[in-house]
Amino acid sequence: MMERGYLVSGRYQIIDTLGEGGMANVYLAEDTFLHRQVAVKVLRMDLQHDQATIRRFQREAKATCELSHPNIVSVYDVGSDDGMQYIVMEYVKGEDLKAFIEQKFPLPLSEVLDMMDQILSAVQLAHSRGIIHRDLKPQNILVTPNGQVKIADFGIAVALNDQSATQTNSLLGSVHYISPEQARGGMATPRSDIYALGIILYELLTGKVPFAGDSAVTIALKHFHEEIPSMRALNDQIPQPLENVVLKATAKDPDQRYQSAHAMAQDLKTSLDIDRANEPKFVATSVDQDLAATKVLTDLPAATATSELATLQQDEAATPKPTASATAKAKKKRKWLPWVIAGAVVLVGLVIGLIILFGKHDVTVPDLAGMSQSEATSSLADHDLKVGELVYENSATIAKDLVIRSIPGKKSSVKADSTVKLVLSQGAKTYQVRDYHDLEYSEIKEKLTKAGFTVKRKNKSSSSIAAGRIIKQSITAGKKVVAKKSTITLTVSTGEPTFKLRDLSGYSKKNVQDYADDVGLNVTFVEEYSSTVESGVVIGTDPAKDTIVSSGATVTVKMSAGTDPTSVSSSSSSKNDSVKTIDKVIPITYLANNSDSSSTGSTTDDSSSSSSVAQNKITIYIGDENHNIETLYRTMMISTNTNITLSFTVKNGESAQYRILRDGELYASESVTQ
Template structure:
């Protein structure tokens, strides 16, 4: 266990424990750089030196990082702290689907289909990337507070092109949701995931799993041998078409199941249609799969079987009409006849392989180029070329994404004998770099220093009576903090020298139409105006240029007045935007003139002078409520803000309060 307060990877401060598993522990942590909560999965200390567990942990990170989908938990970072691997994921604040069903069952049919549609959409993407989850169950499906689904735990997921797909005589995953072929230790395919999805749909409808038992093997045998219990027998209101989706997804023979998650989703989405109200019950065309049930490790079922000898005695004819047939029948009656046949077949195959290898030993093969290819795909290409994957090492790379190949040893194009080893070097992502201190340096020198390290730099100008012109006043990320340069942008606040004194309190507005947004912000800052920005589409005005302004150009206004400008978002695309960024400037008000009648400085005014203006920002969108403070800070200079709004479900609202007084309150639309 990791203690609360520990700074993992010098970036993630542990807040609390979220869960403990057989392979890893999951913690709630705070990203001290981006100031957001994250979930951190850390390999258990006692499994630190277990190569199989560490490989499974790395496989989960690789499998999930390659899948970008709103219904799959995102992997944000992968790292190593003092030899202990960890994985940083988005934090989902809500119950898992198992608890959600327990708390809310029975669910409405429309809600069930909405939940399943999200799960099926995520699984369809994973299958598109040839990744099989193998452990789909409600405990691995999280629900946020808005009812959105997030699939997690790809710890035993495998790619279809990896040799570890078939694990004979082994069991992985949860037996209550496991397909019959998994219980037999057979080949795991996409249809195995679809079977698990059918069981999840059954549980969403009924509130419980179809099969239970005193032991795992009892449950496994029911999956392999017993039909799925009827849903409509206890719930006649469930349409037959919906039950048919469950029956088809959970067919014993994979050939009777849906060919893909997309096909299952399409069938599910129409299951409540009136046109399907008289649909007959689904009957599989292949029947039950009667393959031998392999005993899984740790399972000790008591199964009474007739011996093959007895079966042969029942079926073989008693009369032997010819000497040749008589010999064969007597041979088959022997208790070990199938072993003799197996040994003979093995010797034939061995001789053929030996002969083929003997012909191809001297064949020269060129090492394939797998640079910037995902590790699993790279291994497949090397093996398909007739070579063997050797040592896999990992190192940081600023140009190659994590999980992809940097280089091979020998290099791509080199000629090797068939069966030779090829080592691969895989990227573990960009390395960490300490942010240098550039405060009080000349801007050009600071810019070159940061860009040479790989940082993106944004310049922000500000008047200052203390810092000489063109020198750095402050930097957005403190010196000494370790970050990944390729993923980090640093804002430098640059001095423009002393601010010019205004000639009067009245300002005659110039025409800002056609100006850039940056020019309008500079104009507002220079004249002590508050700029309120509205964004809208325009077919005539270029993106990020001013369409119109209120009050109109030529109007005389007092210093501190609010000017509203409409900024072009360019031509409207056919797809509707759901994310809107609102940009505005809050001016700093000097409180030095505030005093009591007797000339003594008020204590509250002194506090304001020390801290600056107290600014509180409230927003309302799909993710935030106007009743909660979005940002709470003190400013001692004019500051610009860019606030992102998620407006998929309607309009938003922005309210800005400075020292207890509302200075901006407006509706935000798409």
């Protein structure tokens, strides 16, 4: 035992004792480097010189280190302090699932399903790495105060891969959760863990294990001979589909159980669905119970066999007594019965011993990941194994023609001369990029994202491609790439180019024309007399400065003709022929639509940006002294309700007119008079 305050390896200060086990003691400690509480598992002093135990202890740490999962207790450090082997693990506050059930039962079905989903997720990861727990039970599952579950103690899983540990004549793990094949000395498989998970689910739903007895043998025999007791008889609120999950997981024949923890999780998720309410009860196909029973009796230790013989003798005593002559013969036979039984026990032991001595020994499947086929073949031969079937899968991490994994997985215990299936990489899955020009960005983005691409967007105005459609792509059409490793940038049209009209006041006619040529505007020049602006200089524009316009729009520029040379009287005498300018303010209502548009030239990553505001295209025609109603006056883009000012040049007594279209449809039309 370690004293409080002891500093393990100069870092982990012992605070308290958490528990004592057959192989190790567990302490609560403070990590003085990272200032956090941890659990330190220390190999017992009487085992510190047992090399087989030390190897088992170290392999437990290695196995758990390979399993990074939120529902598996993490291992932080492994080391030795003055000859003491230790493992530093995550300290999980809370209690084990056994105590949790005893305190909180009955549990809501939704909570049961959530806890099982966490457990199954963790077990699925372990199985995918070739690690079988072999001792799943509530005592090895911890529950945090917020309801998170974490599986602990992968020591047995590692011990079974150690050649020093034998499976024959051993009842591994806790008998209440052990699968029939494990109990009779068979090799554990992922489906053995599935059986234990079914028993755990039964206990979560009923508050007790399905089988009880005075001895481990009695309980083990019940796992062979008896059906799982009806849960619905104990609680009719348990729906039949949920009971079926337990029945399928605990089928006597491993082939009739779920083939993976993932498959069990998927079935469990829908077990409360209304459309499964009338599901019939699951009934497994019967197995050869006599054969199973024989195997149990022959595989049990001598003490257990004696107990079973006693049970057989009690059954014999309970039978009706025979006649006098039969009794006499029976007495004569009973003198020989002990010798017959003893001989049978010796013979069975001899047969088992010969099988163990001369039969094929167990070997461990090596880690073949990343090897070539020839390297894997050589490694398997070194372990008395052979290459079996070859299958191919895509892999983004393992190079082509190298081994992804083996079946059975690494560290699995199998018989010598067994064949091992190799899963070889055929390289990363490639995706052929197509031509997305002039296609809707939103549709292509969704398709490429599902394929695994990182999609980025660059906005650009275009007078030929409609807003929201793709102008160009960064990866050329026809090229094959690995989607999950590729980023594609799509340049998307925001519609016709728009910009603010510059203040042209004070410009000369040439300056105005140069500006118009640069930005793509059409210009109409008109002259007006001005007593304040010198001749040949801009008085103002229509539309006014800072108005949002697009390339191709027409702007009317008013140039000063200088001071009006005519007299006031002359002006009065020709009043009927005078020309006037009329300004009219027209409100235009913005109409929201689904066009995909955003600011010109910006580049965004669509995984984090929001959609830009759509715009309306406004087209204006005017008819007055200087404009023809059939000729385009100007266009503009709006994204909010906007007021525009139109200036009309009309003679006294005459009228002008205008026509406005919004997104190609007539919005307003009117005649304007003085």
